[in-house]
Amino acid sequence: MSMAFYLAFKEVWRNKGRFALIAAVVALITVLVLFIAALAEGLASANREYIEKLNGELLVFQANTQLSTSASRIGRSRVAELRRVEGVEAVGQVGFSTAKLIPPDGGDEINIAFIGVEPGMPGEPEVFAGQQLARSRGNNVIVDEGVIARLGVQVGDLIRLKVTRGTREEFYDLTVVGLTDRRQYFFQPAVFAPIVTWDNIRADGGQPGGELVSNIAVIKLRNPDEIERMKRRIEAEVKDVEVADKKTAWEALPGYTAQQSTLSTQQFFTFFIGVLVVGGFFQIQTLQKVAQIGMLKAIGLSNWTVGLTAFAQIIIVNALGVAVGAAGTLALTANFPVTVPIVLTGATALAAVLALLAIGPLGGVVSVVALLRIEPLRALGMAQ
Amino acid sequence: MIGLEAINVTKIYGAGATAVTAVNAVSLGVRRGEFVALVGPSGSGKTTMLAMLAGLLRPSAGQIFIAGQDIGRMSETQRTRFRGRYIGFAFQSNNLVPYLTALENVELLLRLNGKLDRKGRERARELLVRLGLGERLHNRPNQLSGGQQQRVAIARALIHEPEVVLADEPTASLDTERAHQVVQTFAELIHEQNRAGIMVTHDLRMCRYVDRVIQMVDGHVSREIVERNEILRLAGALDSPDGGSEVALVHAETIGERRPRDDWRRSPAAVV
Numbered sequence: 140m141s142m143a144f145y146l147a148f149k150e151v152w153r154n155k156g157r158f159a160l161i162a163a164v165v166a167l168i169t170v171l172v173l174f175i176a177a178l179a180e181g182l183a184s185a186n187r188e189y190i191e192k193l194n195g196e197l198l199v200f201q202a203n204t205q206l207s208t209s210a211s212r213i214g215r216s217r218v219a220e221l222r223r224v225e226g227v228e229a230v231g232q233v234g235f236s237t238a239k240l241i242p243p244d245g246g247d248e249i250n251i252a253f254i255g256v257e258p259g260m261p262g263e264p265e266v267f268a269g270q271q272l273a274r275s276r277g278n279n280v281i282v283d284e285g286v287i288a289r290l291g292v293q294v295g296d297l298i299r300l301k302v303t304r305g306t307r308e309e310f311y312d313l314t315v316v317g318l319t320d321r322r323q324y325f326f327q328p329a330v331f332a333p334i335v336t337w338d339n340i341r342a343d344g345g346q347p348g349g350e351l352v353s354n355i356a357v358i359k360l361r362n363p364d365e366i367e368r369m370k371r372r373i374e375a376e377v378k379d380v381e382v383a384d385k386k387t388a389w390e391a392l393p394g395y396t397a398q399q400s401t402l403s404t405q406q407f408f409t410f411f412i413g414v415l416v417v418g419g420f421f422q423i424q425t426l427q428k429v430a431q432i433g434m435l436k437a438i439g440l441s442n443w444t445v446g447l448t449a450f451a452q453i454i455i456v457n458a459l460g461v462a463v464g465a466a467g468t469l470a471l472t473a474n475f476p477v478t479v480p481i482v483l484t485g486a487t488a489l490a491a492v493l494a495l496l497a498i499g500p501l502g503g504v505v506s507v508v509a510l511l512r513i514e515p516l517r518a519l520g521m522a523q
Numbered sequence: 524m525i526g527l528e529a530i531n532v533t534k535i536y537g538a539g540a541t542a543v544t545a546v547n548a549v550s551l552g553v554r555r556g557e558f559v560a561l562v563g564p565s566g567s568g569k570t571t572m573l574a575m576l577a578g579l580l581r582p583s584a585g586q587i588f589i590a591g592q593d594i595g596r597m598s599e600t601q602r603t604r605f606r607g608r609y610i611g612f613a614f615q616s617n618n619l620v621p622y623l624t625a626l627e628n629v630e631l632l633l634r635l636n637g638k639l640d641r642k643g644r645e646r647a648r649e650l651l652v653r654l655g656l657g658e659r660l661h662n663r664p665n666q667l668s669g670g671q672q673q674r675v676a677i678a679r680a681l682i683h684e685p686e687v688v689l690a691d692e693p694t695a696s697l698d699t700e701r702a703h704q705v706v707q708t709f710a711e712l713i714h715e716q717n718r719a720g721i722m723v724t725h726d727l728r729m730c731r732y733v734d735r736v737i738q739m740v741d742g743h744v745s746r747e748i749v750e751r752n753e754i755l756r757l758a759g760a761l762d763s764p765d766g767g768s769e770v771a772l773v774h775a776e777t778i779g780e781r782r783p784r785d786d787w788r789r790s791p792a793a794v795v
Contacts, residue, residue, distance in 0.1 A: 142634060146620075153622040153663070431621065434614060437579060438679075439607020439635055441600065516579045519614055521570050521691065 142440070143447035150448075151455055158456050161420045165460025166467065168413040169495050172406055173468040173483065176491040179402035181480035182326075186398075187389035189254070189324040195231070195261035195357040196366050198388045202379040206391035208235050213380070214350045220377045221356055226369050228361045231260030232334050232353035235324065236341040241299040241310070242290055248301065249289050252324040255337025261357040264331060266317030269294035273316075275335045281317040285328025288477040294318060300330070302342050311340050325392070326480070358382075410494060418502030421453055425506040432510055433518020442511050449507050450500070457499025465492055525588075526555040526719020527576060527687045532585035532595075534571050545571040547742040548585065553687070558713045558720040560730045563739035570691065572739065573723045577610055577689050578602040590686045607635045611680030611688040611718070613709070615695045618676035619664040625651060625675045626660040632683040643682075650678045654708060670701035677709050681716060688713060690722040694729060706732045731758035 151158045184191075190198070199221060204210040213232065221230045234255035239248040256263040258272040264281060265271075272279055282292060292298060292315050300311045313332065322329045332340065338351055360369050370382045383391070390396055425432075432445055465488065472483045516522045534546040546568040553559050561569045574580040576587060578594045579602075586593050590609050594602060606612075611632075619628045629647040633639040651660055654674040656667075664672050673693055680688050690709065694702035706722070710732040713720035722733065730736050736748040736757060748754050755761040 145634065149627070150622045430616075434612075434618065435620070436603065437577070437606065437614070438612050438632065439603060439605075439610075441603050516574055519691075521574050521579070 143444045144451055146444075146448045147451035147455065151452055158452075161417065162456050162460040162463065164416055164420075165413065165457055165495075165498065166464035168409060168416070168498070169461050169464025169492075170468050172409050172413070172495055173465060173488065173491050174472075174481070175402055175406045175409060176487050177468070177472055177481045177483040179399060179406070180484055180487045181482040182398055182402070183395070184321070184482050185323045185326045185480045186392050186395050189252070189264075189322045189329060190385055190389045190392075192264065192320075192322060193262065193357055193385060194265070195229075195359040196363050197358040197360065197370060197373070197382050197384060199230075199356040199358060199373065199377075200381045200383065200388075202381050204381070206381065206383050206388055207393075208354045211354050212352050213354065213356045214352045216350065217377065217380065218356050221358060221373065221380075224369075224373050224376050226361050226365065226372065227358055229261050229359045231257040231262035231357045231359075232351070233257075233262040233355050233357055234334060234337055234341070234353035236337070236343075237327065238330070238340070238342075239301040240286065240290065240330070241301055243299075249286075250327050251286065251300075252327040252329045253300070253302075253337065253341060254324065254329055254331050255334040255341070255353060256331050257334050261359040264319040264322050266319050269315070269317035271317060272331070272333050275333045277333060278311070278313045278336060279316040279333065280313045281319050281331040282315055283319050283322040283329045283331075285321060285323055285477060286330060287318060289328065298330070300340065302340055304342055309340075321477075406491075410498065413495070413498040414502040416502070417453070417457065417499050418505055421449070421503045421506040422509065425449070425509045428510075429513055429518050430520075432513045433515040436513065437515040437519060445513075446507050446511050449510050450503065453499040453503035453507075458496060461492060461495045461498075464495075524555045526553050526557070527721070528552045528588045529572075529576060530586045530588075532572070532575060532582045532587060534568070534575060534580065535583045544742055546575070546582075549739070549742070549744055550585075551737060551744065553719040553721055555686075555719050556714055556717045557735065558710050558722070558733045559735045559737060560733040561721055561723045561737050561739065562725065562727060562730065563745070565725075566741075567739040568742040569723050569739045573689060573691055573721065576687070576721060577612065578606050607632070608683070609686040611683065611685040613673065613676040613680045613688075613690040613693045615692040619672055619679075621664050624661045624663055625656055625667065625671075628664070628675055629678045629682050632679055636683050638683065647678070647682055650682060651675070653712075654678055668701075669696050670705060673697060673701075673705050674708065677705065677712065681712055681718065684716070685718065688718045688720045690720070692724055693722060694724065694726055699728075702726065702729065728758050728760070731755055731760040 199213060200206050201211040201213060218230050218232055221227060236253045238251055238253040240251050241248055256272070258275060263272060266281055272281060286292060290298065294315055294317065296315045297312050298315060300313060302309050302311070334351065334353060366384055373382045374380060435445060469483065472481050475481050529549060529551050531548045531550055532546060533544065533548050536543045536545055549572060561572060563569045571580065575582050582595045585595070587595050594605060597605060620631065623631065626647060629651060630639055630644065633643040633647065648660065651657065654677065656671060656674060659667060659671060667675065693709065694705060697705060706729045731754065733754065736754055737744055738746040748757060752761060
């Protein structure tokens with residue numbers, strides 16, 4: 140084994156230029172794959188972040204709305220029914236709408252997701268600074284990191300919201316009482332208001348005397364392991380509702396699945412190109428070395444040693460390329476502003492890097508098999 | 524002491540109507556400290572014979588003993604390991620590992636046999652110095668001339684103290700002067716280190732450095748020359764001491780004289 144590593148290392152070291160070139164190609168492929176992965180993750184997060192981080196297990200939609208948050212309507216009475224179902228710990232109404240934030244310095248208006256939540260109920264995000272929302276009424280809001288990054292707001296600051304009602308623009312000044320982590324919804328940073336305040340402010344809300352209607356309800360279960368059973372029970376006991384777990388809910392967001400599958404395809408093809416490039420390089424190298432390998436086998440090197448030498452080289456060069464590419468990508472993405480939808484999480488990066496480390500062995504397997512098949516007699520021109 | 528012994532070795536390529544007998548019941552033996560040339564025209568079976576003696580090709584029939592073991596009966600893996608331990612090689616070309624220096628190429632066989640200690644390194648260095656490559660120890664093959672490369676190959680063939688040293692046309696890519704230098708040094712080292720050496724060559728001028736010449740024609744041993752003067756005459760060295768006999772080269776292709784196959788057994792230098 141030491142012989143294989145000795146030969147592998149010597150050949151790579153003494154042909155640095157050639158091997159650096161293929162390592163550079165692997166590095167560029169790594170950058171590309173990681174960027175696509177980060178973009179997929181960034182776009183997915185931008186879409187689903189709020190739903191993913193919900194402090195509940197199930198989302199309740201109006202029946203026959205195909206899990207569309209904008210089409211679904213859940214009224215107060217329905218929520219009361221949900222609360223009576225055995226096994227339900229808590230239910231919170233959540234309403235989605237959009238609005239614009241007016242920066243205090245007079246810059247461009249910012250599109251935000253304006254989300255109504257019930258204080259103390261599932262759906263309200265946990266704050267990392269300041270306080271939770273105290274009452275269902277009142278002009279207090281929680282803002283997420285997307286808003287903080289764009290406006291630089293702090294607890295106690297006033298923010299100005301613009302809503303277009305009919306053709307009229309209305310402005311609302313709200314006090315920031317709490318800050319939460321990134322909770323984007325549908326590519327927009329989020330502002331969370333008490334549900335009644337939300338209903339009064341949102342563009343098409345606030346019908347006087349009517350029932351308080353939200354888009355969905357979020358359920359926290361007494362036993363979070365009983366998701367499937369509870370889903371069936373709720374649908375059986377409460378009329379006209381459809382219940383989904385969080386993953387099903389975000390996958391039903393408009394365009395989410397199509398976007399992710401497009402990016403996955405791109406990622407796969409980049410990966411596949413990588414396998415072909417590395418495979419091609421090592422195959423050409425093998426063809427150039429037929430006589431040399433024949434000589435090595437003739438003087439007593441086993442097939443195992445010859446194969447391991449080639450494999451070790453492939454691993455060294457591939458790992459080097461992946462390491463350089465990954466380090467470069469990490470350095471680049473670390474400095475991206477929060478507004479760019481590129482998110483390289485540890486899990487995404489690790490999965491991509493592990494897949495990229497397989498490029499070499501996958502691409503090189505043909506050349507290693509070719510090496511093993513070299514007959515010393517033929518390679519040395521001694522065959523009859 | 525016998526270094527190598529082949530008994531009734533036959534090699535048949537193909538089968539049925541297309542079968543070709545490349546080597547037909549050849550027996551030969553080489554003592555330790557003896558250097559033998561295997562000559563003959565193209566297609567005479569000398570390269571096939573060498574390949575079998577080297578354990579690169581399994582005989583169709585017969586036995587080949589090196590260090591007391593019948594290499595024809597070994598598995599592929601066993602033969603590979605055996606080659607690394609008991610056989611030294613110098614080929615016609617593609618002799619050296621291009622990314623290793625001259626010294627590292629020689630040390631490769633010590634490394635393969637687990638003998639690369641301080642003493643081994645010193646021996647490798649001394650052998651290269653002895654071969655006139657003291658200034659070229661750390662040069663890679665592409666920085667060496669053809670003759671220098673061939674001398675490194677010779678050092679590598681001998682460094683691990685093999686039982687048998689084999690050379691296939693070691694002078695094919697060299698000019699006359701370098702060819703003489705290389706084979707002369709090869710012969711000296713084989714004698715000094717007490718190895719059994721066999722060289723396949725088509726250049727009869729190189730026979731002046733060997734102790735015995737075995738001529739093959741059509742897969743048989745046609746003639747064996749042990750008489751010193753006769754060897755020198757074959758090498759074209761008796762009348763013109765500086766060698767360079769053009770006739771000798773041509774002669775190699777036209778040797779047709781046949782003798783009984785086992786004639787060498789009766790010769791005084793024969794060992795079996």
